[in-house]
Amino acid sequence: MGQSKVNGTNGHHTVNGVNGIDGQHDEDYSSILTRSRPQESYYFTAIEPNSFYGKLRDLYANKVLKTQLEQLKKQGSYDAFSLNWHPAYDIRRLYGGKTRTDGIPPSLFWESDVGKWIEGACYFLSSPDAKQFSHASEFDSAIQELVDMIEKAQQPDGYLNIYFTVVDKEGRFKNLRDLHEMYNAGHLLEAALAHHQYTGSRQFLDVMIRNVDCFINHFGPDQSQLHGYPGHPEFELAILRLYNFTKDQKHFNFAKYLLEARGVTRDDQDGETFFVWEAKQRNDPVLPPTMDTLDDVWYHQAHKPIHEQEDVLGHSVRAFYLLTAAADLGGSFLNDAKRLWTDAVDNKMYATGGFGTEPRFEGFSPLPHHLPQSTGEGGCYAETCASIAVMMTSERILSHQLDGKVRDILELCLLNNVLGGGNLEGNQFSYANKQASWGDEGEIRHDWFEVCCCPPNTSRTLGMLGGYAWTANVEEDKRQINLDIYILLSATRDIPLPNGQIARVKMETEMPWSGKSTWKLDAPEGWTWNVRLPKPDYAENVQISTNIIESDPGFLSVALDHSSTLSQSFDMPVRLLAPHLSTGQDTLTVSRGPIVYTAEAYDNAEIENQHEHFEGVGITSNTAFKENHQVIHGIPVITLHCEQAAFVLNRTELNEPYRSVNQDKPARSWKKLDKGLRFVPWFARANRGGKGHLRTAFLRADEALYQNN
């Protein structure tokens, strides 16, 4: 584990201000300026319109963004930047009334909702495939109108926050733990960077740089500054992106300060960490429901310095926004990101790439392998944003060093829990993504949410999708183009070379449905290609058309001439995934390549009518599946049908609180399901009506093979 650089007195961990940062000579953070970033590299990627991902891009650009714009206008967040009063602000009714249990008004998140929409729209509009998007001019106008309002909403000192300008002027900078000022600023800053990339204008970006200056004026390591950091991380990663653009050391220092100050006690904060000190300044006796005492800030990942955090804890989205910045910064913080990423992925991840067991606080269970599948089993949350945040962290880790496991998780999250966060008609969304329904809780989708972070977050992720697919680094001295493939998708990418030359790569693939891919590589003479291709854990019988020169874990490296073709193929048989013993679950989850499957009532009405939520239904380890090509709302998918090996337990005998097992007959008797069991990709669930009854992990019914059926 990395060790925090501490330089303090009285046993407190203290950061030594700017000196401390300058003093860490052994940490090399320089790659932050050279690594490829998805938020920039999407810009060179034209996704093939008729491909799987192309159709999804079409859905998001032509339907989802439009839906979301309308919802933001309806919600009030669009107009909120005009700084007029809005009825939605009137929710300071924690005491005695019914409101969100954390007492946080939803309007406190409005900048982030709008920011992510702007960011996503700018990515789509500035992509090489933008011309096919029908609402381009409407989106362009909305963006400009919003940016104009945002500019006017900024206060003379650079401060920019609607709630603390309109509703609670005294509240500014008093509660970083709960009230999201830095979080909102982070999202607006990311939007401003995307806006600059789209328009070339610095209008929005300069607003946000002034806003960052306002924060820097108030917060930092010096005695004259408050030593705060965000209760909901995000600002850190946005500032690092800003630094990548501005190359201004002030921005680097501030982002690094935000990461270093977290969870650190300081003598000039009465030996407390910032959130404790800050709460005592407020003299506010109300603690959020996640906190038992003032220093109980594991939910905010501020219970310890990041270097000392061994377990990923608390709110899942906060955790991974923080780790995204840590991974991006690099050095010892990259170790922190890897360590906590590994804890999450190995011990706290659902099969669908979902994270977070506890709806009560949208976060991780502290217990490894405690992964209840539904409310009835004791929890399950798997917020869409959390999986997006894991994609972001994974991409940052990969950009330092290839690792097939990290790539696999990036792809798993994208194709399952992230993509599954919106329906395939482009007008409804999910926030929590439970693995199974329960009681009256159907896994249905919703038009919008009171706090609506996930839908525009998915849009911006799809907006920069090309950037997640690959990175290209040009080594001029070697006249070599290094191309690393993260996600197999059909697209063409231009790679600018020195002297205005262009290299071009065209990737064609049948993924995620079949493992056949080809690359056409075209560079000027004298240049060579060094390509690293994924070798996913789910792939069998991997074939490649050229010699492999070396392997990173889970990747294959090939060296190719300036103009070459390359092809790869692998098999993706259906795999049945069994969870860790300590989950207490003896179940099988159906997957095929990177796609995880679920069974829902729509395809299995007769079974589900009799066995609500598929309780007691199982499949055997030797299940064979029939594959069917289907199109759901225009998106091609492969569905699966287990015809012979689906069973259900005799429920009557298992309905006793405790029954004595009779030694003369099997403890559990299984009955074959005549029609078998049908599965759809997890991301395509809840798209065809119904009550949203579904299950993803089925009992392992191997016992049925030994019984007479």
Added chain:
Amino acid sequence: MGQSKVNGTNGHHTVNGVNGIDGQHDEDYSSILTRSRPQESYYFTAIEPNSFYGKLRDLYANKVLKTQLEQLKKQGSYDAFSLNWHPAYDIRRLYGGKTRTDGIPPSLFWESDVGKWIEGACYFLSSPDAKQFSHASEFDSAIQELVDMIEKAQQPDGYLNIYFTVVDKEGRFKNLRDLHEMYNAGHLLEAALAHHQYTGSRQFLDVMIRNVDCFINHFGPDQSQLHGYPGHPEFELAILRLYNFTKDQKHFNFAKYLLEARGVTRDDQDGETFFVWEAKQRNDPVLPPTMDTLDDVWYHQAHKPIHEQEDVLGHSVRAFYLLTAAADLGGSFLNDAKRLWTDAVDNKMYATGGFGTEPRFEGFSPLPHHLPQSTGEGGCYAETCASIAVMMTSERILSHQLDGKVRDILELCLLNNVLGGGNLEGNQFSYANKQASWGDEGEIRHDWFEVCCCPPNTSRTLGMLGGYAWTANVEEDKRQINLDIYILLSATRDIPLPNGQIARVKMETEMPWSGKSTWKLDAPEGWTWNVRLPKPDYAENVQISTNIIESDPGFLSVALDHSSTLSQSFDMPVRLLAPHLSTGQDTLTVSRGPIVYTAEAYDNAEIENQHEHFEGVGITSNTAFKENHQVIHGIPVITLHCEQAAFVLNRTELNEPYRSVNQDKPARSWKKLDKGLRFVPWFARANRGGKGHLRTAFLRADEALYQNN
């Protein structure tokens, strides 16, 4: 479901004060004065010293009570009645500091700890078998010293509470929800009743009757009164016991008011329930961690009127103290008690008769069949007091009408989770009783607890044990003695008849280890016996020496002459208990008759060393057991050894977060445990040293029967 008698306006549920009580002509509560009660009937029961229960009584009378007296003196609660300051009071440090998360000082429970000790000691000292108890005179002196202090601690207006006399004089009667004034008074009142029975003196009882008057002066249904009731029920059941003694209608009315007022909104409380109204009066913004909003009082069973509560919710001990009073009162409240008892027993009970899944609030999971076995599985609490409270409720329900299921649960709780709340050396105790250990959490016992409700609660339960065994009602007109047996134990009971005559019954049994019992019944000529014997659900091949005249569910009725003998026998083969399907647990728990077994590291060191906490260990449905007679700290027990049918999963293959099941080999492979697996009775666990590693429910390993071992 019973329907609340409501008589209100504005749609509120309002109780109509004394008129409302008088107006309920259709409710018959008269049996409260005639039913046999364990707190009285123990007085006639001499438990055979050399029997199983006799040895336990010896342990409690000669060791446990002594240990507890010493601990109460050490803790400060003994001397607290002198009304001097004690350092333990200084815990008003909720804000910003580390303290109990509910902000309740442990000293707020001191009256209850001491009250239960006095009560238990009085039961032992006044039992027919008291002469064998070695510390009788020391206990007698301590009781008298305490009673003298308590008398002096009472305020001129009858108020009696140490904390609100010494520490927080302004706090009196301001927070019934959290601060336990009524709860403490209830325990002192029960102690006073026991003291009167032991000594014949009214000194303590009159103090407590004046204290009850003080409460009645302040609380009740009239406009001039506060309409409060306890946040921690107990007072209700104590007042009903008082009424049974005093026959004073005022006491009946007050107890009934406390039950009726609960969860009821009233116009003169601004249309709120009492706890909401009261909190608004305090203007106290701090909510306990179980509450999201002020009206969120499910934890206190005050979210609805009792008649409208469909699910047993909240703190398990509170719930069952409340239901004990409801069952005792009878009428429609008996229906409430039965309904909520059934929800608890059918849906929320551990195999050991433990209740409460959630350590966070010592209570029930709201989810039926959500019964994690350990912290690692997401919870488990099973507080000793909760099972005692279920015994109390069960006894009250039985006293209205025999029901074998209720009897079985009463016995299950007693012999497992209650008896298991103390070690067999008499000097250590458990509070939570988890079904399995996990991580660094061993199921070890402790000398004492900061809040120490359970140890003296167990003492008073063992103190009145004879009263739980049977009830005797004399029908003078028929010259018939009705004897109902609840618990099979070896004891002699005198039954006073009119004209000073005595009937006597001597019960001899080998229970809980063997199902052979005999009764010698001896009454004057002209009297007959109507005996109802338990026919437990676990009993097989039940034989009885005379004709059965009729059967209540789970009971056998026989009619016998004035002087008769009767014998019964049944088999108690080892039973393997499988839990409800919806627990998600495919496990087997070993039981034999009423005794539930557990496997602990002490007897299985080699296995547990390799498979910590016995994770991955299973037994098959056809397991045969070898029985061994052992003595643990003087208590005879039967231990079990599964020699042939214990297996363990190959852990390596199940340590992957998600592994793809290979169709060519079994999904889970089992290895036979060479030395088998040894079990001890649950109550006798954690008595022989070690780290307290144990497991109670084992994986069902039937699959191993089909694999080559």
